Amino acid sequence: MVDIATRVWNHKWKIDPIVRSLIDTDFYKLLMCQSIFRNKPDTQVTFSLINRSKHVPLAKLIDEAELREQLDHVRTLSLSRGESTWLRGNTFYGKRQMFSPEFMEWFEGLRLPPYQLERRGDQYELTFQGKWHEVMLWEIPALAILMELRGRAVLDQMGRFELQVLYARSMTRVWEKIEVLRDIPDLSIADFGTRRRHSYLWQDWCVQAMHEGLGDAFTGTSNCKIAKSREVEAIGTNAHELPMVYAALAKDDAALAQAPYDVLSDWHDEHEGNLRIILPDTYGTKGFLDNAPDWLAGWTGMRIDSGDPATGAQTAIDWWKSRGEDPLEKRVIFSDGLDVEKIRTLHAQFADKVKVSFGWGTLLTNDFRGLVPNDALAPFSLVCKAVSANGHPTVKLSDNPNKAMGPQDQIDRYKHVFGVGDQAAEEVVV
Amino acid sequence: MVDIATRVWNHKWKIDPIVRSLIDTDFYKLLMCQSIFRNKPDTQVTFSLINRSKHVPLAKLIDEAELREQLDHVRTLSLSRGESTWLRGNTFYGKRQMFSPEFMEWFEGLRLPPYQLERRGDQYELTFQGKWHEVMLWEIPALAILMELRGRAVLDQMGRFELQVLYARSMTRVWEKIEVLRDIPDLSIADFGTRRRHSYLWQDWCVQAMHEGLGDAFTGTSNCKIAKSREVEAIGTNAHELPMVYAALAKDDAALAQAPYDVLSDWHDEHEGNLRIILPDTYGTKGFLDNAPDWLAGWTGMRIDSGDPATGAQTAIDWWKSRGEDPLEKRVIFSDGLDVEKIRTLHAQFADKVKVSFGWGTLLTNDFRGLVPNDALAPFSLVCKAVSANGHPTVKLSDNPNKAMGPQDQIDRYKHVFGVGDQAAEEVVV
Numbered sequence: 040m041v042d043i044a045t046r047v048w049n050h051k052w053k054i055d056p057i058v059r060s061l062i063d064t065d066f067y068k069l070l071m072c073q074s075i076f077r078n079k080p081d082t083q084v085t086f087s088l089i090n091r092s093k094h095v096p097l098a099k100l101i102d103e104a105e106l107r108e109q110l111d112h113v114r115t116l117s118l119s120r121g122e123s124t125w126l127r128g129n130t131f132y133g134k135r136q137m138f139s140p141e142f143m144e145w146f147e148g149l150r151l152p153p154y155q156l157e158r159r160g161d162q163y164e165l166t167f168q169g170k171w172h173e174v175m176l177w178e179i180p181a182l183a184i185l186m187e188l189r190g191r192a193v194l195d196q197m198g199r200f201e202l203q204v205l206y207a208r209s210m211t212r213v214w215e216k217i218e219v220l221r222d223i224p225d226l227s228i229a230d231f232g233t234r235r236r237h238s239y240l241w242q243d244w245c246v247q248a249m250h251e252g253l254g255d256a257f258t259g260t261s262n263c264k265i266a267k268s269r270e271v272e273a274i275g276t277n278a279h280e281l282p283m284v285y286a287a288l289a290k291d292d293a294a295l296a297q298a299p300y301d302v303l304s305d306w307h308d309e310h311e312g313n314l315r316i317i318l319p320d321t322y323g324t325k326g327f328l329d330n331a332p333d334w335l336a337g338w339t340g341m342r343i344d345s346g347d348p349a350t351g352a353q354t355a356i357d358w359w360k361s362r363g364e365d366p367l368e369k370r371v372i373f374s375d376g377l378d379v380e381k382i383r384t385l386h387a388q389f390a391d392k393v394k395v396s397f398g399w400g401t402l403l404t405n406d407f408r409g410l411v412p413n414d415a416l417a418p419f420s421l422v423c424k425a426v427s428a429n430g431h432p433t434v435k436l437s438d439n440p441n442k443a444m445g446p447q448d449q450i451d452r453y454k455h456v457f458g459v460g461d462q463a464a465e466e467v468v469v
Numbered sequence: 470m471v472d473i474a475t476r477v478w479n480h481k482w483k484i485d486p487i488v489r490s491l492i493d494t495d496f497y498k499l500l501m502c503q504s505i506f507r508n509k510p511d512t513q514v515t516f517s518l519i520n521r522s523k524h525v526p527l528a529k530l531i532d533e534a535e536l537r538e539q540l541d542h543v544r545t546l547s548l549s550r551g552e553s554t555w556l557r558g559n560t561f562y563g564k565r566q567m568f569s570p571e572f573m574e575w576f577e578g579l580r581l582p583p584y585q586l587e588r589r590g591d592q593y594e595l596t597f598q599g600k601w602h603e604v605m606l607w608e609i610p611a612l613a614i615l616m617e618l619r620g621r622a623v624l625d626q627m628g629r630f631e632l633q634v635l636y637a638r639s640m641t642r643v644w645e646k647i648e649v650l651r652d653i654p655d656l657s658i659a660d661f662g663t664r665r666r667h668s669y670l671w672q673d674w675c676v677q678a679m680h681e682g683l684g685d686a687f688t689g690t691s692n693c694k695i696a697k698s699r700e701v702e703a704i705g706t707n708a709h710e711l712p713m714v715y716a717a718l719a720k721d722d723a724a725l726a727q728a729p730y731d732v733l734s735d736w737h738d739e740h741e742g743n744l745r746i747i748l749p750d751t752y753g754t755k756g757f758l759d760n761a762p763d764w765l766a767g768w769t770g771m772r773i774d775s776g777d778p779a780t781g782a783q784t785a786i787d788w789w790k791s792r793g794e795d796p797l798e799k800r801v802i803f804s805d806g807l808d809v810e811k812i813r814t815l816h817a818q819f820a821d822k823v824k825v826s827f828g829w830g831t832l833l834t835n836d837f838r839g840l841v842p843n844d845a846l847a848p849f850s851l852v853c854k855a856v857s858a859n860g861h862p863t864v865k866l867s868d869n870p871n872k873a874m875g876p877q878d879q880i881d882r883y884k885h886v887f888g889v890g891d892q893a894a895e896e897v898v899v
Contacts, residue, residue: 042472200681204644207637214634251630 054105056112057180057187057239061149062122062263064179065233067275069126069263070314073142074281075172078305084284086174087426088165088181089444091467092419096161101188103158109184110154110165113177118147125267132272132313151177171428175280178423182234185421186405190237193415208410209237213245213403216379217252223386228253228397229274230260231374232404235418239264242404246271249403258396274398276316276342277306280425283321283435287428292456299327303335316372317341320438323459324351328358336362340370340394346438347463348373348381352389366393374398376467378406420467439465484535486542487610487617487669491579492552492693494609495663497705499556499693500744503572504711505602508735514714516604517856518595518611519874521897522849526591531618533588539614540584540595543607548577555697562702562743581607601714601858608710608853612664615851616835620667623845638840639667643675643833646809647682653816658683658827659704660690661804662834665848669694672834676701679833688826704828706746706772707736710855713751713865717858722886729757733765746802747771750868753889754781758788766792770800770824776868777893778803778811782819796823804828806898808836850897869895 062069075082090097118126123143131137138146152169154177163185167177194202220226230249236242246265249257259272266273282299289295299321307315315338319327324346336359343351352373356366371393373385382397389395407416424444425433434445434453440462443450453459492499505512520527548556553573561567568576582599584607593615597607624632650656660679666672676695679687689702696703712729719725729751737745745768749757754776766789773781782803786796800823803815807829819825837846854874855863864875864883870892873880883889 042475045472198681200644200678204640204678207640207644210634210637211641214630214637248630248634251628 054108054112057109057184058113059116059239060122060264061116061118061146061151061176062126062267063183063233063239063265064176064263065231065261065275066131066263066266066273067261067277068176068179069138069146070275070310071277071281072146072172072175073138074277074305074309075175076142076145077139077309079171079284079288082171082284082288083169083429084171084174084425085427086167086177086423088163088185088421088423090162090419090421092421093162095189095419097185097189098158098161098163100192101163101185103156103163106163106184106188107156109188110156110181113180113184114151114153117150122264122267123147126263129267129273134312149173149176151180154181165423166426171284171425175425178280179234181423182421183236183239186235186418187238190407190416193411197411205407205410209241209407210244210248212406213248214252216403216406217248219379220253220256220382223256223383225390226253226256226382226386226397227258227395228256228382228399229258229272230262230265230403231274231398231400233260233262234423235401235421236404237407237416243269245404261398276310276314277302277318279318279321279344279435279437281306282318283433284425284428286322286453287425287431287433292452295453295456296330300332300335303338307334307338313339313370315339316370318344319355320345320351322434322436322453322457323462324354324438326458328354331358333362336364340372340396342372342374342398344375344437345442346465348375348385349388351438352385352393356389356393368394370394370396372396372398374400376400376402378402436462438462439467441465441467484538484542487539487614488543489546489669490552490694491546491548491576491581491606492556492697493613493663493669493695494606494693495661495691495705496561496693496696496703497691497707498606498609499568499576500705500740501707501711502576502602502605503568504707504735504739505605506572506575507569507739509601509714509718512601512714512718513599513859514601514604514855515857516597516607516853518593518615518851518853520592520849520851522851523592525619525849527615527619528588528591528593530622531593531615533586533593536593536614536618537586539618540586540611543610543614544581544583547580552694552697553577556693559697559703564742579603579606581610584611595853596856601855605710605855609664611853612851613666613669616665616848617668620837620846623841627841635837635840639671639837640674640678642836643678644682646833646836647678649809650683650686650812653686653813655820656683656686656816656827657688657825658686658812658829659688659702660692660695660833661704661828661830663690663692664853665831665851666834667837667846673699675834691828706740706744707732707748709748709751709774709865709867711736712748713863714855714858716752716883717855717861717863722882725883725886726760730762730765733768737764737768743769743800745769746800748774749785750775750781752864752866752883752887753892754784754868756888758784761788763792766794770802770826772802772804772828774805774867775872776895778805778815779818781868782815782823786819786823798824800824800826802826802828804830806830806832808832848898866892868892869897871895871897 126138152173155166157164167174230246246260259274260266261275263273281302285302286298289298341355352371359366359369377399401418405418432446434449436443441464556568582603585596587594597604660676676690689704690696691705693703711732715728715732719728771785782801789796812827831848835848862876864879866873871894
């Protein structure tokens with residue numbers, strides 16, 4: 040029996056929306072949003088899309104009108120009652136009422152601010168301006184929309200069975216990765232793949248496959264909507280945008296040097312336990328840790344998001360030891376460009392030295408490499424970052440010079456202030 | 470929106486029936502049925518299930534009650550109005566009214582006769598007795614039921630995503646085979662995989678994938694129900710059961726020697742064109758062709774179903790030449806244990822010598838080799854054959870002694886009558 044109503048309903052949509060919910064976003068965006076809402080409510084920022092893979096001509100692949108329709112659709116979204124109930128009522132990392140009533144009331148009334156879109160050659164210039172805690176919520180939907188529209192442009196050329204076999208192949212690939220991961224004892228791994236996913240339905244499938252295939256070794260997903268619907272843990276803490284904007288707001292070099300610690304001081308007041316995870320690499324891990332206040336050594340763990348991951352983990356372990364902490368009580372979270380082989384190697388190398396977790400992103404939720412002609416579905420490096428705050432440009436250095444961003448004179452200034460010397464360059468794949 | 474009615478309807482079924490239609494069978498069964506209905510309406514036969522793969526303990530794998538439920542369900546089936554209309558109205562090989570009004574009237578009133586089922590050690594003894602044209606219609610549903618129940622016993626142990634990935638892997642495998650076949654110029658290939666298919670839905674998927682992937686190179690399916698619903702050609706001519714039963718009915722050795730030609734003489738009166746395909750191997754191809762009447766050389770082609778296929782095809786070509794026929798006007802149909810490599814090799818070897826077609830069976834519709842532990846879904850060699858006619862045992866020799874069947878004294882007698890000497894043994898996989 041055909042469900043006629045469903046069919047008619049589906050055809051009433053003018054478009055097939057890529058993002059259908061304000062909580063189809065990473066959990067840490069909401070945590071950071073609340074922190075900004077409380078601590079920096081008046082900050083004006085500009086976020087901008089940056090395609091680090093210039094060989095992918097987004098403006099040739101994606102129709103501008105379609106892109107506008109998808110972005111416009113996101114601006115129609117508001118928090119549903121069930122989503123609000125879930126955020127208000129859920130336990131996150133064992134803590135109730137993670138989101139304050141004031142924040143929830145504001146969030147319930149939120150619509151995302153306007154966007155600015157212009158074509159420049161073969162790329163799009165897509166920017167968002169306004170209050171930091173509003174603009175920052177564009178990051179994940181904007182990335183997910185561009186990734187999926189690029190994918191749809193390729194899928195549109197394929198036949199019905201070709202499509203089914205494409206997904207058969209990618210499902211098989213994900214499952215074979217899960218079978219490898221299953222053999223790693225005491226693994227702890229989460230899905231961090233929202234922003235560069237192939238599509239929402241595909242990420243949802245990957246999360247369920249991880250859940251069935253890995254059991255307790257799968258600790259959850261960064262995606263709130265999927266965490267809600269699949270009843271798994273929502274995972275995440277904080278990201279580079281906090282120190283980047285705090286740093287841009289610093290009125291002199293002394294304040295700049297202090298900015299990354301101010302971020303974590305604000306965070307310290309708000310969160311505990313698994314949410315106290317240091318992200319040390321925004322302006323170079325080494326200098327950050329050398330100059331860190333002692334209270335930071337009491338935090339639960341550290342996320343390694345750039346540079347050579349084994350070096351980063353060893354640096355963390357050495358630092359904890361130097362501050363009199365037992366690394367076996369600490370957690371290292373690897374989250375940069377992971378795939379199963381890297382996960383297996385890092386786990387083997389560090390599992391007896393420190394608690395190890397993995398935040399697995401693009402190569403979980405968007406590994407269609409080699410499955411279509413010209414590798415037209417290969418993932419690429421697209422980001423959406425704060426580029427200025429209250430009129431001052433932002434800067435990121437990270438532990439990989441290929442991930443640095445900002446005006447060159449400001450990069451030089453930051454390198455000087457944070458004492459960053461030579462860095463080893465690593466290829467940025469995703 | 471959930472379609473509540475569909476869900477409730479699905480739960481009303483006591484079982485999930487494996488065979489849901491009397492035309493979920495091979496087209497050549499219906500052609501032969503009509504021929505028997507016309508020429509041998511009073512013949513009493515016994516058909517029996519024979520598991521040539523003794524290492525597969527069917528009675529341990531398949532619950533007897535479940536097997537009975539499935540067989541009982543087949544006995545409730547009768548031709549639907551639409552099915553009857555399709556058989557009456559369709560064009561087969563360009564010919565209208567392939568089935569006579571008398572035959573259709575009989576078929577519309579048919580229910581399949583009773584079965585006898587007993588467990589013998591780890592195997593089932595499943596037999597069917599009665600009028601030849603009724604009993605013979607049990608062959609395909611009985612095989613399909615046993616194949617699928619054995620598969621279900623394995624699938625019952627698997628998780629939801631494991632199942633999805635199993636089908637993802639097998640879909641990928643079929644598609645990769647299709648991609649290989651796509652590169653063969655002027656290919657002509659049909660689905661012959663009903664009897665040992667993994668399941669109806671799986672065969673239906675394979676047919677649709679072949680249709681999309683191969684276009685005109687895919688000439689159709691032997692399965693009438695799928696041919697009807699997917700609007701592709703129904704394919705088939707005749708099988709060993711005709712000469713086997715005609716031979717068993719022969720009153721002396723002279724009549725026995727003539728029996729295979731009597732079959733084709735009856736067939737010749739009923740059919741023309743693509744339906745005039747010689748199946749020469751029942752009692753040895755060489756002797757059959759040496760003694761064949763000249764009018765048989767005028768037939769359209771020959772099906773090679775046992776022995777070394779290249780030898781069989783060359784024998785056919787040589788025979789046509791010896792009878793003054795141009796092999797380039799003739800068709801060879803390979804149908805024994807095919808997979809893509811064999812198809813490619815045979816095509817390369819014979820495409821410039823004769824018209825070449827392929828009837829691809831088990832390794833199209835049931836290739837799950839290596840996809841589950843202990844290879845528990847590997848196809849195996851199950852047949853359902855006429856074992857006696859009017860009280861006389863039937864005999865098959867074929868061009869492969871491993872496919873011979875019948876009492877040894879009768880095999881010896883047949884070998885003598887048909888002048889069969891030494892034969893090369895070939896492993897029977899499917």
